[in-house]
Amino acid sequence: MINANAREWCKMVQVVRVVLICVIETLSEMMDRNDEYLGNIHNEWCPRGGASIFATTSTIRRLPKTSFQEAKLRRVYEAKDFDNKGYVSTNDYETWGKIAAEKVGLVMDDEIKGYWVTACQSYFGDTKSFDDWIDYFNAFIENNPDNYEEISRDINVTVFKAIDSNKDGVVSVAEYKAIVTAIFPDLTDDDVEYGFNMIDEDGDGVLSQEEVATAWLRYYYDEEDTKYKHFYGRWDEKSKGGSIWTWLTSSCYE
Numbered sequence: 676m677i678n679a680n681a682r683e684w685c686k687m688v689q690v691v692r693v694v695l696i697c698v699i700e701t702l703s704e705m706m707d708r709n710d711e712y713l714g715n716i717h718n719e720w721c722p723r724g725g726a727s728i729f730a731t732t733s734t735i736r737r738l739p740k741t742s743f744q745e746a747k748l749r750r751v752y753e754a755k756d757f758d759n760k761g762y763v764s765t766n767d768y769e770t771w772g773k774i775a776a777e778k779v780g781l782v783m784d785d786e787i788k789g790y791w792v793t794a795c796q797s798y799f800g801d802t803k804s805f806d807d808w809i810d811y812f813n814a815f816i817e818n819n820p821d822n823y824e825e826i827s828r829d830i831n832v833t834v835f836k837a838i839d840s841n842k843d844g845v846v847s848v849a850e851y852k853a854i855v856t857a858i859f860p861d862l863t864d865d866d867v868e869y870g871f872n873m874i875d876e877d878g879d880g881v882l883s884q885e886e887v888a889t890a891w892l893r894y895y896y897d898e899e900d901t902k903y904k905h906f907y908g909r910w911d912e913k914s915k916g917g918s919i920w921t922w923l924t925s926s927c928y929e
């Protein structure tokens with residue numbers, strides 16, 4: 676009797692398992708179709724890849740992948756728009772270089788100006804908004820799936836030459852401070868020092884080309900919290916860019 680009851684019970688459990696598996700598989704298929712459907716809605720309503728609560732990761736973009744990464748990108752994008760035209764241009768980069776050079780007592784010459792302009796063109800192309808830039812960024816990644824970080828590192832060599840104002844082959848604390856306070860004037864000396872120490876990997880008191888290239892790369896590409904968020908000076912809660920709408924729609928990127 677006990678054995679018979681046990682067998683019945685076992686059969687019942689098996690039936691429930693099969694039913695559960697069927698339900699889960701059906702739900703899963705429905706969700707896949709739903710993702711595609713919502714993705715189509717997003718593409719119709721936000722053709723430029725703008726923020727939308729309907730967005731799904733696989734159908735929209737590769738970057739930013741998290742709201743944290745988006746906050747990092749927005750923070751610098753907005754800060755670099757010196758002329759307040761709503762986008763980053765070579766004019767902004769020239770201004771950035773000019774201010775940074777003045778902060779270390781130098782005048783930006785044509786060679787250094789050329790590095791700033793080249794760096795800006797490589798990073799931003801002719802994009803005219805944050806979303807434009809993100810699309811451009813993603814196109815670059817998609818066109819160079821195996822070596823986009825390597826190419827980015829090469830671009831950062833130009834950046835290094837731009838920020839090495841006195842051309843001695845290293846970025847000093849003063850040069851670093853000039854760069855980051857030009858775009859974030861509210862940073863304190865402590866904030867600047869904190870950022871510098873985070874990226875001075877060998878602790879020799881100056882930044883090598885390799886150290887700058889790595890930190891700059893990781894600031895943009897790290898999806899999660901790493902020390903490289905301090906690349907532009909100490910990152911804290913105040914550093915978070917964007918608006919309440921950005922926060923509300925951050926699920927687009929997660």
Ligand SMILES: [Ca+2]
Pocket residue numbers: 839840841842843844845846847850
């Ligand atoms: Ca230098």
Ligand SMILES: [Ca+2]
Pocket residue numbers: 875876877878879880881882883886
């Ligand atoms: Ca160093």
